[in-house]
Each structure stands twice: as structure tokens, then as C-alpha cells.
Amino acid sequence: xxxxxxxxxxxxxxxxxxxxxxxxxxxxxxxxxxxxxxxxxxxxxxxxxxxxxxxxxxxxxxxxxxxxxxxxxxxxxxxxxxxxxxxxxxxxxxxxxxxxxxxxxxxxxxxxxxxxxxxxxxxxxxxxxxxxxxxxxxxxxxxxxxxxxxxxxxxxxxxxxxxxxxxxxxxxxxxxxxxxxxxxxxxxxxxxxxxxxxxxxxxxxxxxxxxxxxxxxxxxxxxxxxxxxxxxxxxxxxxxxxxxxxxxxxxxxxxxxxxxxxxxxxxxxxxxxxxxxxxxxxxxxxxxxxxxxxxxxxxxxxxxxxxxxxxxxxxxxxxxxxxxxxxxxxxxxxxxxxxxxxxxxxxxxxxxxxxxxxxxxxxxxxxxxxxxxx
Numbered sequence: 001x002x003x004x005x006x007x008x009x010x011x012x013x014x015x016x017x018x019x020x021x022x023x024x025x026x027x028x029x030x031x032x033x034x035x036x037x038x039x040x041x042x043x044x045x046x047x048x049x050x051x052x053x054x055x056x057x058x059x060x061x062x063x064x065x066x067x068x069x070x071x072x073x074x075x076x077x078x079x080x081x082x083x084x085x086x087x088x089x090x091x092x093x094x095x096x097x098x099x100x101x102x103x104x105x106x107x108x109x110x111x112x113x114x115x116x117x118x119x120x121x122x123x124x125x126x127x128x129x130x131x132x133x134x135x136x137x138x139x140x141x142x143x144x145x146x147x148x149x150x151x152x153x154x155x156x157x158x159x160x161x162x163x164x165x166x167x168x169x170x171x172x173x174x175x176x177x178x179x180x181x182x183x184x185x186x187x188x189x190x191x192x193x194x195x196x197x198x199x200x201x202x203x204x205x206x207x208x209x210x211x212x213x214x215x216x217x218x219x220x221x222x223x224x225x226x227x228x229x230x231x232x233x234x235x236x237x238x239x240x241x242x243x244x245x246x247x248x249x250x251x252x253x254x255x256x257x258x259x260x261x262x263x264x265x266x267x268x269x270x271x272x273x274x275x276x277x278x279x280x281x282x283x284x285x286x287x288x289x290x291x292x293x294x295x296x297x298x299x300x301x302x303x304x305x306x307x308x309x310x311x312x313x314x315x316x317x318x319x320x321x322x323x324x325x326x327x328x329x330x331x332x333x334x335x336x337x338x339x340x341x342x343x344x345x346x347x348x349x350x351x352x353x354x355x356x357x358x359x360x361x362x363x364x365x366x367x368x369x370x371x372x373x374x
Contacts, residue, residue: 100137
């Protein structure tokens with residue numbers, strides 16, 4: 001699948017390989033696998049070459065993220081590589097079929113992620129279910145079901161648009177939030193890379209590492225520009241219930257809670273900014289708490305940032321209570337503490353809770369399309 005046989009093997013510097021282009025095909029990387037591979041390398045083991053696409057400037061890693069991480073962990077400066085001429089986009093296309101017939105077994109979420117990478121693309125989404133299934137190494141019935149869920153979601157919207165002359169704000173009324181593919185998010189709380197899954201279950205409660213989604217890294221923060229948009233809507237933040245001191249350099253909430261001080265046990269009085277942890281069951285707990293605080297009247301206004309994980313129970317809970325949702329037209333490039341920018345393979349959603357949905361739509365209109373939840 002997307003394989004070119006008998007390519008010569010080159011030794012490429014691990015430091016020159018790009019892993020931030022949305023070519024990571026798995027839902028998460030597993031630290032115990034990287035550790036085991038690194039131990040084997042130190043003992044003299046030889047692994048298959050990774051697959052790189054070279055566009056004349058950058059080497060894009062398309063297959064072998066665990067091997068690449070293991071070589072770096074083992075202190076090896078170079079890695080055997082099957083180097084192919086091609087763009088980052090070609091590397092993404094290759095990556096969706098990686099590990100379908102070799103390597104660490106894919107989870108159901110890995111498979112969904114591969115399919116959704118193609119269905120989320122304007123060009124690739126035009127392919128037949130059979131072709132997408134062939135490219136991503138899954139059954140055509142899975143592709144059909146995921147495509148149907150997207151169409152059902154789109155059909156539930158009554159669309160209106162920004163007037164080309166007046167520039168009046170667009171708010172799309174939504175009778176029902178539909179279903180789409182789950183994805184996982186970067187937030188402000190540190191969390192370890194998960195252990196290898198012991199089964200291939202499609203389970204909404206299965207823990208996973210949200211920061212590793214699409215990047216191979218752990219800790220990512222919301223870029224300041226989006227925080228400032230939320231600040232512009234609400235005028236400031238009284239509470240950030242899931243944060244840490246590094247995140248607060250940008251958020252600057254009057255009160256914030258960390259993993260140790262546990263915002264789930266505290267009242268959220270006033271205006272809330274929330275970028276929650278996304279491992280289960282934490283994300284469900286924060287969704288429940290958000291609904292509780294809004295309905296109790298303690299939280300008078302809030303902006304909550306998640307990935308567009310629309311088929312999960314927690315997303316549905318938030319959507320039913322939200323006043324409006326902004327679905328990003330691109331993918332937010334979350335930032336590491338060192339300033340490195342990630343390139344996730346999924347979009348995001350900003351939930352707005354409060355009485356000023358019109359202002360929210362005005363402020364977030366360039367970020368994506370805004371729907372008013374009815």
C-alpha cells in the first residue's frame with residue numbers, strides 16, 4: 001500500500017527529520033514501545049528503515065515514529081531511512097496506510113484517524129469509499145459509516161453566510177449536533193505518554209494521550225491569539241479550572257486551578273476560560289462540571305476549547321448547553337514550552353456559553369464558521 005520496493009537505504013540525521021507535519025498516523029505514540037525499542041538498539045538490534053519524503057528542503061517522516069523516537073532516546077545521531085522524493089502532503093497520504101500490515105497493531109482510533117485524514121481533505125474526500133479504504137488499510141464499510149456521519153452532521157445545519165457587501169455576521173442555526181470522528185487535544189496540564197493498549201476496543205472511556213495526537217509530543221499550549229479572542233468576547237477571565245503556571249503567563253485568570261488543587265472540586269464563579277485535559281475520564285468530568293456550573297448560574301460566561309470530537313458523549317453534553325460553537329477552518333498549531341509549533345491532523349471547536357453569542361460570532365468569524373445551538 002503506497003509501497004515502492006527496493007529503494008536504497010540512506011543514513012539520515014535524526015535531528016533533520018520533520019515530525020510536525022501532520023504525518024503521524026496514530027492516535028498516540030506509546031512511551032513503553034519507544035523505551036523497548038531503544039533498549040533493543042543499545043543491544044545491537046537492527047530495525048527496518050523509517051520512510052521519509054524529501055521535498056528538496058525537508059525530510060518528512062511518514063512511517064516509523066516509534067523507531068525515530070527510540071533512536072533519539074538511544075543517543076543515535078543517524079537512522080536508516082527509505083528516502084522518497086515527495087512533498088509533505090504525499091507523506092501524509094502514505095502515512096494513513098502505514099502499519100496496516102506491519103509494525104505495532106493499530107487501534108480502532110488509529111484506523112478512524114487514518115480514514116478521517118482523507119475525508120477531511122477536499123481532494124481526497126472525493127475518492128470512493130473503496131479507494132479510501134484501500135489507501136488507509138481498513139474496510140469500505142468503516143469508510144462509509146464515517147462519511148455518513150459527516151454528511152448527517154452537515155445536513156443538520158441551516159446555513160446562512162456573511163453578506164458580501166454588508167459583512168453582517170453569520171450564525172448558523174443547528175437543530176441537532178450530529179456525529180463525526182473522535183480526536184484528541186493538547187491542553188495545559190502535563191500528562192505522560194500512555195502505555196501500549198492491550199486491546200483494540202472502540203471505547204469512549206479508554207484513556208489516551210491527547211497531546212501526542214498528530215505530533216508525537218506531550219505538552220502543548222493554546223497560542224495566545226486564541227486566548228485573546230476569548231478575552232475580547234468576555235472582557236477577561238475570572239477562573240481557569242484546568243491550568244498551570246506556564247499556561248497562566250498567557251491566560252492571566254484571576255483564579256486558576258492545577259491538577260493538584262483540582263478545579264473539579266471548586267465553584268467556577270464568573271467568566272471561565274477552559275482548555276481541559278482530554279484523557280478519559282477527565283474530559284467527561286470537566287464537561288459535566290461545565291454544564292453544572294453554567295446551569296447553576298455560577299459560570300455566567302465561558303469559552304471552552306476542545307478538538308472537534310463530535311461523536312463523544314462529553315461533546316454532546318457541552319453542545320446541548322452551549323449558546324454557540326465555532327468550528328475552526330484550519331488546525332490550531334499548539335505550542336510547546338520551547339515555542340515549537342505542532343501540526344495536528346484534526347480541527348478544533350470553541351464552545352461559547354453565555355448571552356452574547358452575537359459578539360462571539362463577530363470575534364471568532366475569521367477563526368472558522370460559527371453555529372448557534374438551538
